[in-house]
Amino acid sequence: MEVTKVINATRDFKIGEMETHALRGVNLSIEDGEFTALVGPSGSGKTTLLQLIGLLDQPTSGQVYINGNDATRLNRNQRADLRKGTIGFIFQFFALIPTLTAYENVEMPLLLNGTKPAERKKRVNEVLEAVGLSDRAHHRPDQLSGGQQQRVAVARALAINPRVILADEPTANLDTENGKQVMDIMQRLNKETGVTFVFATHDPRVIDYANRVVTLQDGLITNDSKSNGKH
């Protein structure tokens, strides 16, 4: 079943007098359970496409469907509602709230979608265990390594049982060992829970994990290929 569909999406940015065409008519459909890599050089439009799918941004033209809803017709609050029930995010920088512990960071999206306290506690512990950080639950981000912080971010993205997790360069700021750990966890979660992953990357070691690789160049999809993925 289709999780998200992008139809003929363009995205233009105007900086001063200069207009940049970040996306120039992209069509993409992601099915449930995919582990898809968006690849391409810097400025190819990977992050912009990920932001459109994640409803963080709106296309200049074209449509973005999530769960069958045309997101381009939704207002800001409706998009926020759809995000908090459907989409998990992992960012390149370790996007945790520094004043909250690992546990509280993971709990935040559950608080926002109104999950009851007992259920919340159970779920937070589950996902922290899934990323191997149960023993670090009450540490603040500055007490965790980069790899551990990114694993907390994975747990946070997973907490709401999303249909899709979007990851923007999830290993870019990690060393090889930590990058591998994060990718192994993401792949395992994809296989065990069936949650769809779409991640932007230009790291060849990460691309190897994907079972679908979508290549972008100058705002257009130039290649879309399926593989068995690593392992």
Add this chain to the structure above:
Amino acid sequence: MSQLFKMAFRDLGRNKRRSILSALAVSIATTLLIFMASVVRGEFRGALQNGIRLQTGHLQVRAASYDENKVSLAWEDLVENPAQVTDQLKALPQVVDATPRLIASGILSLGDNSRGVQVIGIDPAAEANQIFRQGVIAGEFLAGDDREGVLIGKPLADKFALNIGDRVNLLINTSNGDVDEQLFTVRGIYTTNVFPYDENTVFMPIAKAQAFASAENHASLIFVLLKDQEQTEPVAAALKSSNYQIVTWQDLNELSVQFEQFAGAYMVILYLIILGITATVVTNTLVMAVYERTREIGILSAIGMKGRRIMAAFLTEAALLATGGVVGGLVLGGLITAWVSSVGLAIPAAQGVTGILLGDKIYPYITAQDVISLTITAYVITLIASLYPAMLAARMEPVEALHAQ
């Protein structure tokens, strides 16, 4: 909700010095508001109490035709047989004391110096006049049968370089419209610590004043003190008669009351200036916080936090700042006010103000209502000041916020 408070509290702790300075700004503002309000209230409360104790009493009984501004001594304008009226008044259970006073305009002169004064004939034995006996700082108080002695205020004695036993000339209007003059001996020098009163008022026994002004067995007014100020209106209503006018302390201190209202309006402007400065500090602190946390706002927005909740997070921070600041300000303001009200705040003699009996010290005084209204004001202003940064945070586009450095 508790998560909101927890986050706000921890966020304030991220830049402790800045948060403490902002809370301090709110504290200082609240302290100033409390202290200024208490000084103004204390000043007018003191002036009113001075007016009541020295000049007006709680009630005055006067002849129906008496005009205070003319200080008439014509018999038809005076209370006849004041002893009888006084006795009747003293019989009322609410009355502490009732005593006749004869008031005349006069000129005190010594050599080439002269000065207009108010000459008041009093019953030296009356309880209501013991305040003047207690205020004697040199010489002695008047005796009822003294026919030559006067009691003068310290500022007047200083002005004329008078000592006990010195003789001065007093000229006054009399009941038949003439003037009369006589030499008097300074028996005593008094102070009530109310400069404008002491500077203008000369006392002599009422029997002598009546003889001097040709107003035998008459008084300008009966000065009445009540046990409870609040009973003024019912007692005044009970005393109402066609022969006399009954004037209450509210009527007689109208100028003080009006001046207090004027001062109150003026103080509101000062309050707003202080609160405006505080609001700027709070706004600045929170705007800096918003810009520092732009990326976090982007993250929260990305995981589904709506603008309304982001706004609530910053308002909660402001509320915590305001709470810390206001509580600190209440404690500090309360302590300063309590200390100053015990020692008094010296003010230069209010020589220019007539009709308002400001003492030489202000004893700050604050009511619960003042504290509540100032607390609410400081709180509300702090929250209003945080609205702009909170809205700034709430309106951030997630994509732009996420890309902030």
